[in-house]
Amino acid sequence: MSTTDPVQGTTRRPSRQRSAVLALLADLDGFRSAQELHALLRERGDTVGLATVYxxxxxxxxxxxxxxxRSAEGEASYRRCSPVHHHHLVCRGCGTTAEVADPPVERWAARVAAEHGFVDVQHQVEVFGTCASCRTG
Known part of the structure; x- marks a missing residue:
């Protein structure tokens, strides 16, 4: 499956490294850092460099x-996602993540953008809290 690179406008061919990262993430729940993914790939015997993973x-x-x-410290974590627009509810304790759709947020974003004369607007909403397991554990 080739995809178009949005920055360069060129067709990006699939690579062994991207396929390995996708396959690994298919086996994992939650978000993982590039360093964690790199270590897991090496445990699986994949000799891919950290820069290549990034x-x-x-x-x-x-x-x-x-x-x-992105964490409060700025570290990026990754996971496979559903192809439809969604937001995340993330536990600060264990990292459990739920995808949530919220039509009122979508309407709010569109209204605020229109009020300020913005078009072609994109947004990302992440809500952080403590899940039931961490709260009681």
């Missing part, structure tokens, strides 16, 4: 295959 992750994000979250 490039593969960015390409997969650009192509819409992965979600990315």
């Amino acid at each position: 490039r593969a992750l960015q390409a997969l994000v650009d192509d819409g295959h992965l979600d990315v979250l």
Whole structure:
């Protein structure tokens, strides 16, 4: 499956590294950092460099295959995502993540953009809290 690189407008051919990252993420729940994914790939016997993992992750994000979250410290974490627009509810304790759709948020974003004369608007909403397991554990 070839995809078009949105920055360069060129067709991006699938690579072994992107396929390995996607296959690994298909086996995992929750978000993982590039360093965690790199270590897991090496445990599986895949000799891919950390810089290559970062490039593969960015390409997969650009192509819409992965979600990315940034922690308060700025570290990016990745996971496979559903192809429809959604937001995330993330546990601060264990990292459990739920995809949520919220039509009122979509209407609010459209209204605020229109009020300020913005068009071609995109948004990302991440809600952080404590899940029931962490709250009681």
